[in-house]
Amino acid sequence: DAKTTQPPSMDCAEGRAANLPCNHSTISGNEYVYWYRQIHSQGPQYIIHGLKNNETNEMASLIITEDRKSSTLILPHATLRDTAVYYCIVRVAMDSNYQLIWGAGTKLIIKP
Amino acid sequence: DVKVTQSSRYLVKRTGEKVFLECVQDMDHENMFWYRQDPGLGLRLIYFSYDVKMKEKGDIPEGYSVSREKKERFSLILESASTNQTSMYLCASSLTSGRAEQFFGPGTRLTVL
Numbered sequence: 030d031a032k033t034t035q036p037p038s039m040d041c042a043e044g045r046a047a048n049l050p051c052n053h054s055t056i057s058g059n060e061y062v063y064w065y066r067q068i069h070s071q072g073p074q075y076i077i078h079g080l081k082n083n084e085t086n087e088m089a090s091l092i093i094t095e096d097r098k099s100s101t102l103i104l105p106h107a108t109l110r111d112t113a114v115y116y117c118i119v120r121v122a123m124d125s126n127y128q129l130i131w132g133a134g135t136k137l138i139i140k141p
Numbered sequence: 142d143v144k145v146t147q148s149s150r151y152l153v154k155r156t157g158e159k160v161f162l163e164c165v166q167d168m169d170h171e172n173m174f175w176y177r178q179d180p181g182l183g184l185r186l187i188y189f190s191y192d193v194k195m196k197e198k199g200d201i202p203e204g205y206s207v208s209r210e211k212k213e214r215f216s217l218i219l220e221s222a223s224t225n226q227t228s229m230y231l232c233a234s235s236l237t238s239g240r241a242e243q244f245f246g247p248g249t250r251l252t253v254l
Binding site for chain 1 (some may be wrong): 145172176197199231233242248
């Protein structure tokens with residue numbers, strides 16, 4: 030079962046910051062939060078991940094609340110090419126390996 | 142540049158046929174994965190492999206099998222295709238078990254008639 034809940038869809042104006050929320054209230058202390066996105070007709074693409082601290086890379090920023098029950102992915106200056114389905118995912122430990130538990134995602138539409 | 146390729150983008154098969162979906166990665170990754178993706182359900186893990194000739198069941202292995210004879214190749218097999226296996230199939234690979242950043246192929250859209 031998915032460990033995350035996301036709004037099914039969101040709009041954002043081109044050039045503005047896109048803030049995508051995610052709830053993961055049952056996350057355990059050693060489980061990471063990952064974000065991927067999937068542009069139409071392509072495979073998913075890794076964006077960013079974090080455990081407790083906020084993270085930033087060339088694509089996005091990830092803000093994780095102190096209680097770790099929710100997080101927000103921020104695309105600072107959204108472009109039309111950022112239109113995609115964004116998945117918030119929890120990475121769980123499975124024996125000696127790890128598994129990504131995917132939710133249904135948020136369809137983000139960037140409008141000109 | 143990282144590359145995961147899948148043998149077909151689109152495939153149409155008949156009920157009862159044996160179906161092979163092939164995936165190849167050129168990154169020398171240890172882990173490989175097969176997912177299926179259905180509308181509103183996100184990605185569901187079918188099988189994964191963390192080494193040659195090793196395989197582990199994911200969340201929905203029923204009706205599927207896999208083969209990993211070489212490190213770079215991971216095959217998904219539908220022994221007897223059924224209409225409820227009509228779906229998008231995605232292959233992915235990752236470097237090690239501790240680094241779960243997965244690289245995905247473009248997907249194979251399988252239709253079973």
